[in-house]
Amino acid sequence: MDRNFSEEVAHVSRLARLELGQDEKEQMAGQLQSILGIAKKIQELDTSGVEPTSHVINLPAVLRDDEVRPSLPVEQVLQNSPKRNKDYFQVPRITAVD
């Protein structure tokens, strides 16, 4: 497998905030290359001047009035939180420390 692609896998996993083990990274590199090989088939087609699809039924963008509507009560919103502090979601410190 080419070395550049392994670096690419490491880069993409960082972008995706997805921790991968060394074995996973190696397996993933091979599999991604073969999947992208299939995906690349679209390069054979001449798409110049073709509009990309944004909505299949060509529905216009839907807008609504900017009105306040009731949302879920705080207690229900927080019921699934893995870590909670009073009415807040609790997370680890944001900055990395070396």
Next chain:
Amino acid sequence: MKLYENTAAALSRMLTKEEVSAVEVAQSFLERIGDLDPLLKAFVTQTPDIALKMAADVDQRRKQGESLHPLAGVPIAIKDNICTEGIKTTCASRILSNYIPPFDATVVRALKAVGMPLLGKTNMDEFAMGSSTENSAFFTSRNPWDTGRVPGGSSGGSAVAVAAGMAPLALGSDTGGSVRQPASFCGLIGLRPTYGLVSRYGLIAFASSLDQIGPLALTAEDAAMLLGVIAGYDRLDSTSLPEDVPDYHRELETDIRGIRIGLIRENVDQQFDREVNAAVKKMLTVLEQNGAVIGEVSMPLTDYGLSAYYLIAPSEASSNLGRYDGVRYGYQSAGRHLEEMFSNTRGEGFGAEVKRRIMIGTYALSAGYYDAYYLKAMQVRTMIRRDYETAFKSYDLILGATTPTPAFKIGEKTDDPLQMYLSDVCNINDALAGIPSISVPTGLHSSGLPMGMQISAPPSGEKLLLKVAYFLDGQSRAFPQRPQLKTSEGGCN
């Protein structure tokens, strides 16, 4: 005949005439689940108490003389990516294994409004990514026609539940074939509606421009009844179609004279199983003998659809699944700081296939590749839609095999993601075009497994699809065929 052996339509008639109570019906299906689910593993969560309470409520309302919906008291199973208030909704993923939604999906609200008792939540490939339920983080569901084989996926648990008489109806979701392919593998009717016909509010997102909820049923009549309940405009889904919905059930009829039907040359490819193709041709002959006008149509971009799909769907998934960060709900791992916690949570919470798709999608959307991959794929999607528009100038419906082969063996395709992707090759283009598509049974293969045929219509063509499926039900199956729960030689258990 046991109650659980009936179609939804038959149960509806018995309930309306008060020959049986909704509680008796629910009990029959719950007993069947108790007997068979340990073997077939269709359900991630069973909800017997809720089913019986909802059924008792229907019985009481009927006793009080209330006028009820025809499906009141007919139970249903729901795929585990559709949110149910107060009932665990896991997407068959470790990352959501303890998630209890604080709200109902719009379709669930509709089922509750007509009084359909909820039997439980069904197994699936994790986040609906897969074609066999083998990507479930919990277990693989078994095909009741041969328990050594997969039921298809990703809505495999829903298909197993209906095929084995554990539920008369079920909801699945179809992003690139996930209702139609398991319907075909399990001998059922499976309908993917027009994009926007059924609200996606509360359907946990995989690829938003492709996801649609659809019914799995024993007959076209049953599918029509259920579609009538779940279809319709919803202001909570900004892609919902602002259209009136016909009464699919009442408008069912069997006069197919003059309907122009095109056989898709690419979907009866010579590489497909010969019996699968022969069964499609046999159905076409029946349609022709009864007045349909038959021809052949070429969809030259068929092969490119698969390529475009495996860029578009993972790209959207990589964005949609960004929400699983361990903060607001779901699994949370440890980390010295926020970003490390995110990465560890996602690395431990997602399974292999979900990770692959997040990686492909993130790659395709990343700087330097966006135009060549994602944008190009969306242009190809436009070309595929035009292909269909051209075909529908000459034909009212087009059709071909639903899957290249009957159900494959458990473990047969798990080592090679590409082989698994190819099992959806016939189902993807309809999804890309946003058009409705139904899989109908075409009989049994010499191996004893069911086979299916897929019929597609222009947008909002559900009525026509159900009519042809209803006609075929009457022609070829006096009563839906039921599996004998066998296990083949060499199938792993």
